[in-house]
Amino acid sequence: MVLSLVNLCAREVVSDHSSSPCWLRWVPRELYRPLLEAAFSSCRPLAVGELVQRWPERTLRVGGRRKQGQTAPNRLCIQALLLAVVRGLSDQRCALKVLDLCGLQGDEGGLGDPMGGWSLTVALCTMAVQARAAALRAQRREGERERKRFSALEREKDVKRERGPWKREKESNGHEASTGKELGLKDRERTGSCGILGEKELIKGVRRRMEMERKRETAVTGFGGSRKEAEEKDVSSEVLVHVRADLFVNARSLERFRVALSTLGPLKLQCRYLRVEEISVSSIRTLLDLLPCQGLLGIDIRYSSLGVAGLAELLPLLSSFPALNSLRLHYCNLDFRRDHPGQEDTLRDLSLGLAKLQELRRLSLTALRLPGQLRVLLSSLPQPLQILELPYLSLSPADLAYLSCSHHASTLQQLDLSENHLDENTLPSIRRLISQASSTLQHLCLSGCGLTDGLLGLLLPSLGGCWALKSLALALNPLSMAGLMDLVRMAVRMPSLRHLLYPNPLEDYQPGLPDLPSSAQLLDWPLDETTDINTTSSQLNRVLMESGRSELFLTCDLLNYDKDLVD
Structure with a gap:
């Protein structure tokens, strides 16, 4: 592969991380892409992180089909990229709105220590949860600063209000002549009366501040809501970055994946191709319910004991994804035998379920033991494969x-x-x-x-x-x-x-x-x-x-x- 002059210069620039403060401030947005590619190819995770944290464009695509001889990005570089995306959420210089990682994963243990599909999925789930936690912490800090500013303003108003009677009485009595005894008596009387007045005004000021604080919390949280619930609602109300990737889930990562997809926050995971292994029918159903209906192009189910009945149960759920064009079933324990009662009805359900997949263009069936039933399955598909x-x-x-x-x-x-x-x-x-x-x-x-x-x-x-x-x-x-x-x-x-x-x-x-x-x-x-x-x-x-x-x-x-x- 012959490198262009821009790529050669980009490799030289990212090779020395100590010089990054000098060139990062002046680099034009057109050079961010070749610099990032050079950082990936040269395995410079620090440069990757700094470039992504201040990414100047709305979209960042990393991955896709690699050329022959080209290896997947290094694991450390991918981790640096994900951390930089979370930091960029609070960085005003970052314009990133869509992160496309489809096709990024490599083979586990491959040349150059790439990040496999399972590891990448776990890292993305962790990133989504961490982004929400960071947003909550930032919002709580901002809320605390706002409450302190509000309290300081209220205290200043109360002090001015409490000093008013003292100032007016001092001005009215400044021109009266009195003897020392009368002056002392008046001072004592004035001190006593004003002390009582100050205490009453102070109580009123405290009550007033408490009442205004209560009204403010009611306006923020609503009736019966807590401040924590209001903060979480505010964090989940706006998605800052959409992350699109091919995801791989098995029994070990199922719970983490479920939490990440059900957690609302500034990062939203979107799935292009979903691969699941060793997961029951009920768990697959749960995952499909969490996935957005738009955007899922394919599902790959492996080493799961679905059975014919389990697959017939899942197919109606797959029909709710309008763009689904690929269905792959590998070693899913589908065994059709005529001597089993009810198998004919179940196979008919399979046929009806496949008929609802309007956009299906790829069908992979490995070791499913369905001899003589190919016509029943394929003839029901509405579009040719x-x-x-x-x-x-x-x-x-x-x-x-x-x-x-x-x-x-x-x-x-x-x-x-x-x-x-x-x-x-x-x-x-x-x-x-x-x-x-x-x-x-x-x-x-x-x-x-x-x-x-x-x-x-x-x-x-x-x-x-x-x-x-x-x-x-x-x-x-x-x-x-x-x-x-x-x-x-x-x-x-x-x-x-x-x-x-x-x-x-x-x-x-x-x-x-x-x-x-x-x-x-x-x-x-x-x-x-x-x-x-x-x-x-x-x-x-x-x-x-x-x-x-x-x-x-x-x-x-x-x-x-x-x-x-x-x-």
Whole structure:
């Protein structure tokens, strides 16, 4: 990545924190963005905090899709950013109104110590609670100062009012002549009478101040309200900064998340994508009730024992979010069996619930064990899907036959059928499905589908017709070296293809592997150490060089493969 002159200068400026008082006062608002980017890339949390605390624009976006090779911001920098946002609430130089952190989180424990989704969510919840507490403290201090000023003014008025009779009597008696005895007697009488008058006036002044203070509190708090309740109401009446992010909640952070969303204050959390793990149906319902209806684009539920009945209970709640376009369910213990009483009615409820999701464009169902029921689920969706992920679903031939003829086939951009066994009976449906999606399909995953050399040979013509395909994943399929070479020769003729995840050929494994090994066996079986693995890579790269497709990335690394890098 080639840096511009502005970026190079920005890195040099933020490298020395001791000089920040010199340049922060004079830097124009147009340079705040490159300075902040330089502070993030150079891991300068102090510079991040100072820039954000006096951010000159209404909106600050940090995160989003990263370029290839670009790491997520450092954890310390993110923490400094969040602390600076809270401090900026009381800083007149800060104009921030919207903080967009969508896509900010990185992988936990990744390169450069990024902040993962769970840690970021906990930090945001803590920030919202701390901002409210700071606003309450500031309002109480201001209220105390106001009460002291009011009391001082009232005391000054009372003193002037109490001195009035003394001054008037002194002026009226100043011109009278009297003897020493008469003067002493008058002084004693005047002192006694004025002492009584002063005490009465003092009592009246105290009562008057108490009455006025009581009226003032009544006007502030209302009838029957306390001062603390009034202060909390004032703090929650105005939102100063809206914070938008992708949030990740599990059983450990559930209570903190609930408190943050139910707490009203100067910072308001808004969620773009919500991911929940290991949470019951009732807890998910509680979270959905707390989230604002506007703005939620997707929900990802993982490792939660929803059951078919639990999902049917949640779907009507999801329909209250008008912008929801993504629903992902991973390992949620959905198991449909015809011999269970009431399952037919529950599945019908699922269909009705999905029919209410008007904007749904992405549906991911992982290991839900619903064989033969794909038509019931997908046919009820009002709009065709663009992303469909069905790994580990034990799809039947009837499911694949329906999918190839459904209204979703011609609009699919991403399709994941990994770990669904394909054979001669299902291959015609797969070919028809790929042909229907040939003009729109960008990402296709058929890993672990049991594709042999013969099956792949029948499928290659259909794959070659996908001119929009950017990534193709075929890992953990029992292909020989000859079948793998045929695959690469087809791949280099696809102009849009950028990533190919290929399987290790059967020749690279140690002896003893079955003739038709499963994906689990290919994953666990050791590779032959006597065979040079680089030989396979060299042969494949030779095909790339001969065809002039050096930009096509070939890999057999299943764990580090990421199709999103091609976008």
